[in-house]
Amino acid sequence: MVGLLWDDVKCFFDPDVMGSLPDVRVPDTSVGDWQVVLDLIAEKGWKCQYSEGGTVLPVPRAEAVLSRPADAECPDLRVWPTPDVLAIFRFRAADEVDFDVDLRELQGQDRLDVFCGFLREIGRRLGKPVLMDPEGDECHPVLGFDVEADRVVVLADSLSPPRTATRSSPA
Template sequence: MADLLWDDVKCFFDPDLMGSLPDVRVPDASVEDWQTVLDLVAEKGWKRQYSEGETVLPVPRAEAVLSRPADAECPDLHVWPTADVLAIFRFHAADEVDFDVDLRELQGQERLDVFCDFLREIGRRLGKPVLMDPEGDDGHPVIGFDVEADRIVLLADPQVR
């Protein structure tokens, strides 16, 4: 059974309400957590592309990415858990694994299930919550992986949005 039902949460996937690129994050992370995510992506065989600016490079170790100079361009790791769903990881800081998804790609129950599976894989591997906030509204998650419940749960009332 699905963690979330589309009809119950579709307001949280409305680009006009949430912004088209909500913020997905694992708070209280570490360099080791980042490396665990990189290892998970490789282990699952998800298509991926790492780049620094316009230059596509092999995926480095998390420690190397996160220890770059402060004025260096922020690298991106594009990950496709399925051919039509993209997550873009941004290496802003070691203490928070963060990535964007495009809500226009996450419409309907099938895509919602793919997204929930992706969050669940990350949350289980790290043993930490994975939270989705409206774009630019960090600290107000609407859904997320709950470690204790071992599933994706609502963190806000869909009727309030």
């Protein structure tokens, strides 16, 4: 099975077009799905770090994290599927598993393969699509894990960069 080729999809990994931190998400999830993702991270032995308000803590059960008060600071879970690729999961709501990746870390075929493998692991385990949208635009996924195809595919209408993406401003 041939995966995505860098030369065919590199426009979707351009931080000036997509934003540095595109939105990656699994829609229509539950607390149980979040727990499946946490279990997968532990099972795969991916390095991770959970924190609340800057305090590093042991990774809790999904139910505990997602039942925090609405006004509590949003915790995050940093996951490194490889030492040079980071995904930051945000526990905003039970109905969507969402995380950010830094496109500056995903340049070239090797890093693309790591990213696609990560999406594939999550999508297969959940049996759900995993979608990547331009930063701040959760309506136009450009690529993602397709459950029926059992692989990461291009979802944009064409291979030209999305027009709706906004350029990230420096922090």
